[in-house]
Amino acid sequence: MLLSKQDDHNRRATGVVNDTTRLLGLDGLAVVGVADDTDGPVVHLVTANEQARHCPDCGTWARRSKGRRVTRPxxxxxxxxxxxxxxxxxxxxxxxxxxxxRSFTESVPAVPPRKRLTTRVRAAAGAAVADQGRTVVQAARDHDVSWPVVAAAFTDHARAVLPAQPEPVQVLGMTRSVGAGRGGSSTRLPVSGRASWTAGTSGSWTCPAGRACSDRSKAAPPRRSSTGWPNAI
Known part of the structure; x- marks a missing residue:
């Protein structure tokens, strides 16, 4: 049977060509043993990536070991x-x-240095919020991580799929509520009651009547139209 370069390295690192390593799918790590436990399988791993022996600062290939360390990502x-x-x-x-x-610990892309999670856990948590409509708290519960981790993962996911800058706003739609207050009810104005301002110079908007108004102004525009967000509710 022909072995890939990674399979050959795993064989030399662990003594076997391990199909369990392929099933786990963490690049740079090889499975050397699996044991059943009441809380799930316990998977023992060793490093199977030659690059992990290179100093992360200068790139020098290390020859002297300083001992071993056990982590549980x-x-x-x-x-x-x-x-x-x-x-x-x-x-x-x-x-x-x-x-x-002077010294460093092995790391692989699937488990970056000083991280307790694999990269695919963070990616899955961020995608759950961005693509599956889950809240940050729900994604944190489902992936057994804290909500700040999910919030950061969602930010990374959004940066990867969204443009650096959004498209400039051409028309600003506004909706006002009538009768809103503590203990009271709020009534939305119909479409004809929504204002539509046109983008002007930086930090300002041109009202339908033509006068320039600051984007922080609370003054209501003199005229309203439905061209801003015609389908808004």
Whole structure:
């Protein structure tokens, strides 16, 4: 059987070509053992990426180990069960005299340095808010993470799919409420009661009557039309 370069590296790192590693799908990590537990499978991992031995500052390939460290990053469920990952990785000494970093711990793209989550957990949490209509709290509960993590993941997701700057606003639609107040009711004006201002110079809008009004002004425009947001409710 022909082996890919990654399969060959996994074989040399763990002694076997492990189909479980393929099933887990975390690039740069190899599975060396799986044990059943009441809370789900316990998956033992080792580093299977030669780049992890390169100093992140100077790029020097490390030759001297400084010991081992065990981390437990959280990942997505596999086969309906959430695995408990146990990653045994090395600390290395950087022998480059000009480098300020004297030692470093192995890291891979799937689990960045000083992170307790895999990148695909963060990506899934952000996509749940952006694409699936879930709230930040719901996505945090479903992915077993805190809501600040989900909020940051959603921001990263939005930055990746949205343009750097939105399209400039050409028409500003406005809706006023009548009778709003504590304990009272609010009545929306019909479409004909909505104002439509046209974009002017920076920070200002041109009212339908033609006079320039600040975008912070609370003054109601003298005339209203339905050309701004005709389908707004």
């Amino acid at each position: 959280r990942d997505l469920p596999v086969g309906g069960r959430r695995p408990r990952l146990v990653w045994t990785k090395r600390r290395w000494r950087c022998d480059e005299a000009a480098c300020r970093r």
